[in-house]
Amino acid sequence: MLEIRTPKTGKAKRVLEKRAPKLVETGRKTLILHGTKTSATVSSVLMELYRLKKGGAIKYSRRNENIRPFESGGETSLEFFSQKTDCSIFVYGSHTKKRPDNLVLGRMYDHQVYDLIEVGIENFKSLLSFSYDKKFAPHEGTKPFICFTGEGFENVPELKHLKEVLTDLFRGEVVDNLNLTGLDRAYVCSAISPTKVFLTHCALKLKRSGTIVPRMELVEVGPSMDLVIRRNRLPNESLMKEAMRTSKDKPKKKEKNVDQDAVRGKIGKIYMPDQKLDEMHLHDKSKGRKRERKESKLLNEETDSKKNKKSSE
Amino acid sequence: METETETDQIYHIDVGNLLGFNPNHRFPSAPSSREELVKECLEEARKLVQAIANALFNFPSTETNDGPIVQLPPPTTKLPREKHVPRPKPPTKWEEFALKKGIQKRKKDKVVWDEQTDQFKRRHGYDRVNDDNDVPIIEAKATDEPGEDPFAKRLDEKKQRVGKQQKNRLQNLKAAEKAGALPSHVQLAATSLPISGTKSQPKKIGKDELGDVAGLAATSTASGGKFDKKLPGEKAPKKQGKHHKYLPVVAGRGAVNQEKEQTNNVLSKIISKHSHEILNVGKAINMYNVKKEKKKSGRSDKSGRSDKLKPKKDITKKPTNKAK
Numbered sequence: 054m055l056e057i058r059t060p061k062t063g064k065a066k067r068v069l070e071k072r073a074p075k076l077v078e079t080g081r082k083t084l085i086l087h088g089t090k091t092s093a094t095v096s097s098v099l100m101e102l103y104r105l106k107k108g109g110a111i112k113y114s115r116r117n118e119n120i121r122p123f124e125s126g127g128e129t130s131l132e133f134f135s136q137k138t139d140c141s142i143f144v145y146g147s148h149t150k151k152r153p154d155n156l157v158l159g160r161m162y163d164h165q166v167y168d169l170i171e172v173g174i175e176n177f178k179s180l181l182s183f184s185y186d187k188k189f190a191p192h193e194g195t196k197p198f199i200c201f202t203g204e205g206f207e208n209v210p211e212l213k214h215l216k217e218v219l220t221d222l223f224r225g226e227v228v229d230n231l232n233l234t235g236l237d238r239a240y241v242c243s244a245i246s247p248t249k250v251f252l253t254h255c256a257l258k259l260k261r262s263g264t265i266v267p268r269m270e271l272v273e274v275g276p277s278m279d280l281v282i283r284r285n286r287l288p289n290e291s292l293m294k295e296a297m298r299t300s301k302d303k304p305k306k307k308e309k310n311v312d313q314d315a316v317r318g319k320i321g322k323i324y325m326p327d328q329k330l331d332e333m334h335l336h337d338k339s340k341g342r343k344r345e346r347k348e349s350k351l352l353n354e355e356t357d358s359k360k361n362k363k364s365s366e
Numbered sequence: 367m368e369t370e371t372e373t374d375q376i377y378h379i380d381v382g383n384l385l386g387f388n389p390n391h392r393f394p395s396a397p398s399s400r401e402e403l404v405k406e407c408l409e410e411a412r413k414l415v416q417a418i419a420n421a422l423f424n425f426p427s428t429e430t431n432d433g434p435i436v437q438l439p440p441p442t443t444k445l446p447r448e449k450h451v452p453r454p455k456p457p458t459k460w461e462e463f464a465l466k467k468g469i470q471k472r473k474k475d476k477v478v479w480d481e482q483t484d485q486f487k488r489r490h491g492y493d494r495v496n497d498d499n500d501v502p503i504i505e506a507k508a509t510d511e512p513g514e515d516p517f518a519k520r521l522d523e524k525k526q527r528v529g530k531q532q533k534n535r536l537q538n539l540k541a542a543e544k545a546g547a548l549p550s551h552v553q554l555a556a557t558s559l560p561i562s563g564t565k566s567q568p569k570k571i572g573k574d575e576l577g578d579v580a581g582l583a584a585t586s587t588a589s590g591g592k593f594d595k596k597l598p599g600e601k602a603p604k605k606q607g608k609h610h611k612y613l614p615v616v617a618g619r620g621a622v623n624q625e626k627e628q629t630n631n632v633l634s635k636i637i638s639k640h641s642h643e644i645l646n647v648g649k650a651i652n653m654y655n656v657k658k659e660k661k662k663s664g665r666s667d668k669s670g671r672s673d674k675l676k677p678k679k680d681i682t683k684k685p686t687n688k689a690k
Contacts, residue, residue, distance in 0.1 A: 265424065
């Protein structure tokens, strides 16, 4: 016995529709949580990350002891949270003796863990320690510039993975129209060694230059830290293929011979094959249906009837 | 998108994501001071941002109150999706039928002309056209049975139609669920286990009933359910059996000895002058007599019965004296 359950309020219906899978996706929502033990650096990193991503992030404040992203059973809680909050990228911070100041960045596909990367935090400088002219402070929710520098991001597979994850994390909403006055922040990531990435957040200063394009200047405002690559887990092949598939992947097969014209409308050409006139079939040549036969038959009947008439007379 | 700068370096620029990547810069492996390093990073980033901005500000922009708005191109970096591509919904039974028969959808007007009242009425809702309930007279046909109520029959038919439609809707949703394309606002939930063959729904047990049953089960434990670990929110079991309220024996300060009073009341009622009104002497005598008779008859009955049931003694046999 199955029962159909539909939402009773318009609001509930809209929330469900918002969470449904879409053809073209806007940015991911972030889930920020921490594990059994966190140091001061880790908790401040998580807090500042939350502030940077205010509109599209959810921060959990309690400790989560049963989340171990790299273990096979330790992901169930994460997947449950992802489903509840509709977040598809998470930042999990923890601190242990073996892995001090640890940050695990992970992505989800269909609320299942897709890939993970673990980084350690070094040389962390908080938002509050930077002094700058408050006029240039970036506003909340603006779309940031993201800059990657260094050959490491192309050569080292872990750094390549990190680049992808950081793009997803910092990207924000995918929009069609952008207001040019709202460009005021940039994330700078530089691969200073094959295992280390220097990450910082800057405000943009647009200075007048001779051309339409203003001169850009960066002022360091936000948290800056060194990320040391520890572990990572790439997605398995089939899952990656499925996740990378977009609706526009298959190029639409061009309809041959059909043309659209503003004046004439849709036109196409009909190509006739060579007509061999002597071999063309005009009518059905099966025995009982020969036209000549029929006609002759009719004629015979007429003459017969006439003959009969004559004879009778 | 790639751009060349003066130093002939190629940057990978993705304007849709406001992303810039410089794959050619090599940071010194022996790092100079931290500040130098930071400065170098910022300088490289500045160049990248400038490159992106060059592309961005050269797009055609429309002026609005908030500022110039530019149409961003779609992003070029391939990133994995967060959810699967929405799957196509399988056609419903009606849609299949319509396709086969070539039936086209026709747009219906919200307001329809009503012949009877010569005015426009809405098609659905209050005061609608051709309302089934408003028919005052139903003419009898030759095929109608004499005792049948045509209005009730109409209601029944409507109920059947509605039930059939619900069933069809459920079938369509089940097919959609199988294809993985259930609409986002619909959930199909199982209301009862399909184990038994009967179609009747299992009775829903209320909170109190559950508590009673749990209490009953608890009494079968060795300690009678007193020391069982309780779930959060579970209440203590209700006391079974008669409730004796015992009054305090020792009187409190200034309080009256309640038990003494209670016994005094009872005594005074029995011994009082009007005790015959309270005590039904006749009934008491009858009860006493009946009890007596039962006792007597019980004894005699018992002996008679036992005689018949006892095995009959054989008088011919003499008792043997074995012990000598």
